[in-house]
Amino acid sequence: MATALYTNEKLPSPDARIPLAGMSRDELASALADFGIEPKKIGMRSKQIFHWVYNYGVTDWEAMSNIAKGLRAQLAERFSLARPELIERQISVDGTRKYLIRMAPGIEVESVFIPAVSKTGALCVSSQVGCTLTCKFCHTGTQKLVRNLTAAEIALQVMVARDDLDEWPSSSGVRKMTNIVFMGMGEPLYNTDEVAKALDIICDPEGLSFGRRRITVSTSGVVPQIVKIGEQTSAMLAISLHAANDKLRTQIMPINKKYPLAQLMDACRAYPGLSNSKRITFEYVMLKGMNDSPAHAKELIALLKGIPAKVNLIPFNPWPGSPYECSNWETIETFADIVNAAGYASPIRTPRGRDILAACGQLRSESEKLRASTRRKLEKENRDI
Numbered sequence: 001m002a003t004a005l006y007t008n009e010k011l012p013s014p015d016a017r018i019p020l021a022g023m024s025r026d027e028l029a030s031a032l033a034d035f036g037i038e039p040k041k042i043g044m045r046s047k048q049i050f051h052w053v054y055n056y057g058v059t060d061w062e063a064m065s066n067i068a069k070g071l072r073a074q075l076a077e078r079f080s081l082a083r084p085e086l087i088e089r090q091i092s093v094d095g096t097r098k099y100l101i102r103m104a105p106g107i108e109v110e111s112v113f114i115p116a117v118s119k120t121g122a123l124c125v126s127s128q129v130g131c132t133l134t135c136k137f138c139h140t141g142t143q144k145l146v147r148n149l150t151a152a153e154i155a156l157q158v159m160v161a162r163d164d165l166d167e168w169p170s171s172s173g174v175r176k177m178t179n180i181v182f183m184g185m186g187e188p189l190y191n192t193d194e195v196a197k198a199l200d201i202i203c204d205p206e207g208l209s210f211g212r213r214r215i216t217v218s219t220s221g222v223v224p225q226i227v228k229i230g231e232q233t234s235a236m237l238a239i240s241l242h243a244a245n246d247k248l249r250t251q252i253m254p255i256n257k258k259y260p261l262a263q264l265m266d267a268c269r270a271y272p273g274l275s276n277s278k279r280i281t282f283e284y285v286m287l288k289g290m291n292d293s294p295a296h297a298k299e300l301i302a303l304l305k306g307i308p309a310k311v312n313l314i315p316f317n318p319w320p321g322s323p324y325e326c327s328n329w330e331t332i333e334t335f336a337d338i339v340n341a342a343g344y345a346s347p348i349r350t351p352r353g354r355d356i357l358a359a360c361g362q363l364r365s366e367s368e369k370l371r372a373s374t375r376r377k378l379e380k381e382n383r384d385i
């Protein structure tokens with residue numbers, strides 16, 4: 001994997017123009033106002049440009065045929081439509097694609113496109129570079145937090161994938177990338193506001209045009225942010241549960257000490273719009289000899305009682321130096337049968353992209369830390385949530 005070339009974000013950008021791709025509607029309007037577009041035309045111009053950028057995915061001002069040539073040239077001098085640099089693209093034997101994107105000097109992010117087996121193909125996006133949490137089974141958890149991603153950087157991950165899959169315009173019918181899951185690097189609920197803002201961009205019907213129910217935000221259980229993200233985004237919720245008793249969960253997921261299961265389940269029950277058609281997905285990684293016995297399955301059923309839920313059983317994906325092994329296949333099937341018999345859908349996720357370290361929990365970029373003081377400040381902010 002490529003290593004960051006720079007470790008200091010303050011190095012001058014080779015392109016001094018203002019990057020436009022990734023801006024929200026409001027940011028675009030105010031950038032056009034600063035540029036000098038007459039106030040009464042800002043609404044129209046920002047609507048036109050928004051549509052070119054997010055529906056057609058244009059990277060060249062010349063393509064904007066409903067904007068006069070002279071104005072296009074002036075806009076091109078001030079604003080760039082370029083994407084961040086795609087440093088590396090790896091394609092797995094099973095078709096999974098992993099992208100390593102340089103968002104800024106020293107800020108490298110991974111996203112993974114998982115093509116459809118049946119109808120839905122999902123892009124797994126990152127919300128932070130690294131993570132402050134240290135779940136024992138997760139590779140990202142071994143990478144210190146570098147920083148939160150901005151809404152623009154989250155939306156750009158979708159745009160880079162759409163470029164690669166050749167799926168512009170957004171409004172065209174059949175697409176390979178139908179869903180977005182926040183299951184890449186980082187904890188989205190330690191970056192709630194930027195994630196919510198990114199969803200506004202990604203779900204805009206005149207732009208990238210994803211339905212909100214096609215977006216899933218996955219959290220390790222940042223309780224105070226759970227209802228908030230539901231209110232702000234109407235996205236689907238996934239909880240990384242992995243254990244159904246506090247002792248075991250705290251052992252493998254230190255966040256459980258701060259927000260134990262009783263609080264987590266209360267937050268799930270309060271999730272806005274929760275219903276049988278809008279169930280919560282509980283993710284459960286199968287760790288050999290740790291959390292995979294029939295007794296654990298029964299404990300899980302008892303915990304979920306009364307919550308419209310689905311359980312995704314994830315065979316543990318190993319990574320260099322990982323301390324666990326994946327449960328045996330029969331053990332996973334027995335576990336799935338018990339949960340299923342209690343009335344919960346319990347699919348076993350087929351690992352995808354393991355050969356290129358693109359499967360759940362295997363992501364980790366080589367971004368260097370920025371200023372230690374900045375990182376400590378962010379880590380403290382996360383702890384305070």
Ligand code: SAH
Pocket residue numbers: 137138139182183184185186187188218219220239240241283285314315316317318319360361362
């Ligand atoms: N931080 C968020 C989202 C990113 S992790 C969260 O924890 O939910 C995406 C999913 O992969 C989570 O359910 C996580 O628990 C799971 N995961 C992490 N490491 C894994 C591994 N080695 N094998 C399988 N799944 C793993």
Ligand code: SF4
Pocket residue numbers: 131132133134135138139140141142184185186187220240361
């Ligand atoms: Fe962070 Fe999620 Fe990995 Fe835990 S599972 S370390 S919260 S990315």
